[in-house]
Amino acid sequence: MKKMFHLLIIAIIGVLFIYGLTNIVLNFKGYTGADFLIVAIMLAFVALLELVLIKQYKRTYSLEAEEARKQREADRTKEKFDVESKILGSKSRQQLIGADLCIKAKHMAGLPIADGAEIFVYRCKDKVVFERNQDTIELDINKVRDILIKTDVEIQKSYVSSAGGAVGGYVLFGPLGAMIGGRAKEKKSTKTEKYLIFAYEKDGETDYISMEVTNEPNASLFNSNYYDLSKNERKLTSL
Known part of the structure; x- marks a missing residue:
């Protein structure tokens, strides 16, 4: 008008x-x-x-x-x-979540997701986010004790040297340690497998989330230096 x-x-x-x-x-x-x-x-x-x-x-x-x-x-x-932003792993999805990095991995153990399922792992400043289909799981970085990249060979050696993987009543690296360590004599392939492992505190005990990242070069960018885990609360364990 x-x-x-x-x-x-x-x-x-x-x-x-x-x-x-x-x-x-x-x-x-x-x-x-x-x-x-x-x-x-x-x-x-x-x-x-x-x-x-x-x-x-x-x-x-x-x-x-x-x-x-x-x-x-x-x-x-x-x-x-x-x-x-509804497409898992996309740049828009990363932006929505607040992540600066996303990798694709095969879930091994530790999440309420089927073993062997493909998942997306997002690196955020204060957390790690795991997604598959309609499931989104967040791991508060303040609960994380360590982040490791281990090969199947290293896990098997640790498993054998620690008397069947039992350390302080817990299986080394959680279910992954038992899974990989227990098949030491069965493996015939010469290909080295890599695993990304998050050790975190759950109900006062150490638990593990593990995934295979053999073909994911950016998996090494998930590390304790990036998150500066030294700032987390120190845990005292009496042996």
């Missing part, structure tokens, strides 16, 4: 200018010098007013059009982000 009123005023002033100019042409011979001066001043004023109104119109409604365009772009970007 305001825009239409603005256009109407511009049109009326334009008509007045044309009327005045036409009147000068039609009555040219009857005008004296003083008449020409007065009419010229009036026409100049009308023309100036018309220019001011046109510039104001362009400035006002061009800005509105630009704002509307930006809003449409923002809406499209948000809609695209909302769709992409």
Whole structure:
């Protein structure tokens, strides 16, 4: 409504200018010098007013059009982000979660997810997030005691050297230690497997979350130095 009123005023002033100019042409011979001066001043004023109104119109409604365009772009970007942020492992999903890194791994043990299932692991400043399908699991970094990358060979050696993997009543590296260590004599493949292991405190005891990351080079970027685990509360264990 305001825009239409603005256009109407511009049109009326334009008509007045044309009327005045036409009147000068039609009555040219009857005008004296003083008449020409007065009419010229009036026409100049009308023309100036018309220019001011046109510039104001362009400035006002061009800005509105630009704002509307930006809003449409923002809406499209948000809609695209909302769709992409539901895709596990995507950049948009990482942004939504607040992660600066995401890797794909095979779950071995420690999460309420089937063993061997493919999961996405996100590195956030204050937590580690694990996702598969509709399940999202967060591990508070304040509960983490250690983050390790171990090969199956290293796990097997530790298992054998620690009398069957039993250390202080617990199986070394949790179920993964028993799983990998127990098959030491069965392995025939020469391929070295790598595992990412999170040791964390659960109900006053140490528990483990483990996953295979053999083909994931960025797995090593999940480490105790990044999270500075030395700041976590020190735990005293009496042997």
